[in-house]
Amino acid sequence: MSDPRPAVVGKRLAEVGRIVAFCSAKGGVGKTLCTVLSALQLARAGARVGLLDLDTQGASAHVFLGVTPRLPDEEKGILPLAVTEGLTLMGVAPFTGERGLALRGPDVSDAILELLAVTQWGKADFLLVDMPPGIGEEILDLSRLIPRLQALVVSTPSAVSVTVVERLLSVLREIRMTVPGVIANMVDGDAGPVRSLADRHGVPFVGEIPRDRAIERGVGSLEALRSSRAAAAARDALAALGWMPGAGGRAAGGRL
Amino acid sequence: MHEWALADAVVEATSSALAGKDPACLRGVTVQIGELQAIDREIFSFALETILAEKPYSPNLFHLETERASFLCSSCGKEWGLDDSPGLGASEKEAIHFLPEAAHAFMRCPSCASPDYRVQKGRGVKISGIELADRGGCT
Numbered sequence: 001m002s003d004p005r006p007a008v009v010g011k012r013l014a015e016v017g018r019i020v021a022f023c024s025a026k027g028g029v030g031k032t033l034c035t036v037l038s039a040l041q042l043a044r045a046g047a048r049v050g051l052l053d054l055d056t057q058g059a060s061a062h063v064f065l066g067v068t069p070r071l072p073d074e075e076k077g078i079l080p081l082a083v084t085e086g087l088t089l090m091g092v093a094p095f096t097g098e099r100g101l102a103l104r105g106p107d108v109s110d111a112i113l114e115l116l117a118v119t120q121w122g123k124a125d126f127l128l129v130d131m132p133p134g135i136g137e138e139i140l141d142l143s144r145l146i147p148r149l150q151a152l153v154v155s156t157p158s159a160v161s162v163t164v165v166e167r168l169l170s171v172l173r174e175i176r177m178t179v180p181g182v183i184a185n186m187v188d189g190d191a192g193p194v195r196s197l198a199d200r201h202g203v204p205f206v207g208e209i210p211r212d213r214a215i216e217r218g219v220g221s222l223e224a225l226r227s228s229r230a231a232a233a234a235r236d237a238l239a240a241l242g243w244m245p246g247a248g249g250r251a252a253g254g255r256l
Numbered sequence: 257m258h259e260w261a262l263a264d265a266v267v268e269a270t271s272s273a274l275a276g277k278d279p280a281c282l283r284g285v286t287v288q289i290g291e292l293q294a295i296d297r298e299i300f301s302f303a304l305e306t307i308l309a310e311k312p313y314s315p316n317l318f319h320l321e322t323e324r325a326s327f328l329c330s331s332c333g334k335e336w337g338l339d340d341s342p343g344l345g346a347s348e349k350e351a352i353h354f355l356p357e358a359a360h361a362f363m364r365c366p367s368c369a370s371p372d373y374r375v376q377k378g379r380g381v382k383i384s385g386i387e388l389a390d391r392g393g394c395t
Contacts, residue, residue, distance in 0.1 A: 002269065003383075004262075004265040004382070004383050007268035007272050008264055008268050056357075074258045076260040076264075077258060092357070095352075095354055095355045095361075096351065096362075099361040100361065100371070101357070101358070101360055102371040104330075104374070107357050107374075107375075108357075110379065114357070115355065117261060120261070
């Protein structure tokens with residue numbers, strides 16, 4: 001018995017430029033917010049962006065983006081939901097809505113593989129993947145199925161977060177994943193601990209996103225999210241990474 | 257035609273299995289269609305034929321079989337089939353059709369109502385066998 005789905009994952013992503021997983025081994029550090037703000041900023045700058053929410057048990061990117069889950073349209077597969085100009089979204093929420101989805105590890109792997117095998121992203125400059133916390137099925141499966149995947153690591157300056165994220169960085173090195181940078185989130189003072197973490201692992205520190213209490217009021221409103229201080233900081237981080245489209249357009253997401 | 261993407265996967269996986277071999281080596285491919293995903297066999301077959309028109313393999317070599325779905329509750333040990341899982345609406349069935357793991361959002365163990373169960377068989381599309389000619393260069 002063999003599974004045919006891995007044979008088409010590369011084909012489905014053939015027209016996608018840079019593929020980036022927003023990772024943190026620690027929960028509650030704002031991975032989803034960083035992913036969503038990055039997607040909005042890139043799309044606003046003219047890039048074509050797909051957002052894949054792989055947090056099967058805590059899917060929330062659609063909540064930030066104000067997208068009401070609905071079954072996707074079909075076209076030789078399934079089409080990600082349109083969010084706004086240049087931004088589309090896929091994940092488990094279009095299928096399960098706001099119901100709880102109790103999945104064990106093998107089911108998580110199956111769901112990830114199914115989404116990768118049947119979603120037609122089309123031409124995109126970026127695919128940003130919102131990862132669940134941890135060092136489990138999601139990152140291991142993705143690294144195997146998408147060898148060119150990169151991991152952008154998110155941590156808050158808290159000692160607890162830095163300690164846990166340190167383990168993730170070690171594993172990412174062991175599985176030979178490219179880490180373009182570490183970003184500090186929910187910064188309410190000194191981002192030094194995250195900067196030091198990046199230095200210890202020889203990875204660029206690409207920016208800090210302030211703790212922005214206005215974000216909670218912006219949930220579900222693209223304009224409120226885009227105009228937040230956090231969004232401006234996310235844009236600076238993307239610029240530091242060299243990913244913001246320039247006047248020439250979309251080369252920033254180009255294949256490595 | 258969501259089925260197209262899965263038919264495409266079957267063809268690509270078959271092509272990979274035969275990489276470097278004479279296409280005439282292929283004698284047959286058995287594809288199991290899991291009952292849970294409720295793939296439309298007619299659409300799937302049509303997609304296969306369309307995709308294979310550009311490949312050196314005859315659609316007649318691809319045989320579809322249905323695999324009945326079977327579930328095992330991790331909480332109480334109950335085993336059951338899809339017929340014993342009543343109450344699924346059309347949109348829920350369609351969600352499971354697109355993503356079989358969505359079943360865990362809508363179905364519960366008929367004995368203890370637990371959401372913690374395993375799909376033992378009949379989840380989705382699998383290749384259960386690729387038969388090659390019994391001659392040099394094929395096996």
